[in-house]
Amino acid sequence: MLPDTPPDSRQRQVWLPAEFTSLAGLPVGLRYAHWDGRSPFPSDPADVEFYVPPLVQDIGIISRPLGRMTRLRAVQALSSGTDGLGARLRRLPGRVTLCNARGVHARSTAELALTLVLASLRRIPEFTRAPGLGAWQPEVFPSLYGRSVLIVGYGAVGSALDDLLTPFDCAVARVARTDRDSPRGPVHRAALLPRLITSADIIVLTTALTPATHHLIDTHLLARARDGALLVNVARGAVVDTAALLARVRAGKLRAALDVTDPEPLPAGHPLRETPGVLITPHVGAFTSAMWPRLEALVRRQLNRFAADEELDGIVAY
Template sequence: MGQVWLPAQFTSFTGLPDTLRYARWDGRADFPSDPGQVEFYVPPLVQDLRTISRPLGRMTRLRAMQALSSGHDGLGAELRRLPGRVTLCNARGTHAPSTAELALALILASLRGTAEFTRCQELREWRPAVFSSLYERTVLVVGYGALGSAVEDLLAPFGCAVVRVARTGRRSPRGPVHAVSRLPELVAEADVVVLTTELTAVTRHLVDAKLLAGFRDGALLVNVARGAVVDTDALWEEVRDGRLRAALDVTDPEPLPAGHPLWGAPGVVITPHVGALTPSLWPRLEALVRRQLVRFAADEELDNVVAY
């Protein structure tokens, strides 16, 4: 009977195949069973790769790993150190509704001056000011998968002109999806640029000094992807004098050090990588893991496979 490790966050998880044995681990305590017997590993939902990787060196019988994140930065390299072939799956799509919701909140908070008004409230000062609007703006979505599509869904009531970008150009039911090679010309026309792409060797520092210089004055950069998609030093040079605005749920480095200048930069809104973390996320994750375990127990092909 195969051994499965589940996250301790799954406190009430039912409907699992009874041909498998289950243990729960929170990433901090001692291992709940012998890692050498684990065949299917669902790590805790944490951002620290070291926590996820801690038992991997002893998981000599591991056959599949179901990440609870949509990204899988570094996990493939960790699994390739194991003696056998391990199927790595991500949680593509499960994070999209909550993260898209935060992306919209960040756009509105930045454009409408919420951060500035919050500071005025803390000072008990009444300072009326006119800020921008999202209505009928041009929004460039970079990374048109489940998350990018969900962001477009939420922009619909605002009458925005949504421009879609992905690794390669294609047609979608909503219109054209442009190749990433066209980014330099597309950012020049955008009022808001939303990053929803995965972090890969190709997208690392995709938004660099040269690309940022091509943004129109006053444009807003929103990052709900991964911090390293943006060159942080280059971003600082553009926001320090207020030429660009930024709303960041992810940063590089992360966590952002207390003394980092981005904390106090004008027109910058920062949230601590919480895009997906809403109560509605857990039922979606549990449904995904349940489907995967049913497939695993039946020796069927798993969904969301990203690497072996």
């Protein structure tokens, strides 16, 4: 086990999540401390130069020490999305390098996206919630085989999902910011989304949340979706206009499977929880047994770069 390194004014201070106490292969010459986001600070935040925040969804916990980190040079997020963290870093007087965990969670998130698709098509939530579970009433449900799938946001997660869809012989359309080619076919620019959504049986959102994608899926776009389509969101909740989605689902025009919501966490009694045709998971796309080994490898690589004064990977513009 790697103990918290004793103070040494010649060493640069690094804060790591509490789960990383056994992380091996870290560079010498750095001073390490571990914080779980709940306990008192493990050292003076003013000495910290490299901060790996706890893997929590509460941006308040992540940002609590930031105002006191006057020597901070780099923040390595353990998530792919850094929209909330970037906003907090903009408030600091100095320039801090922000890095994300792009690609680390791609396969796990794509796996959940596929799970949500299959569970929704086969009406698994209705079976588990049905009052008459003792009744044996087989029905015929939609299959994923041969369906048209629109992936909105063709980055690491979208590409991983595309791979998982291969055995199902789906007709996949791909959307990103600009036109480009991919190993599995063309990727279309976002401007074509209103046209492409009209022919999609399943719409999967894997895009980052930016000013351009905030409420990207709004009333007008949802109105163009074909009746009975399934919307799956494993991106960020605010990519979708929640009120518009609710209206469409309540009208029986759409089904939804959401790992992320707006607001998040979703309050008890929120209409999304009570609406038939909506499947919700609590933002767990990344959380699998494969997560920690991948995160450890990322942090080890970044710290070695930091110790050698090399450029870090995954730098995010904010």
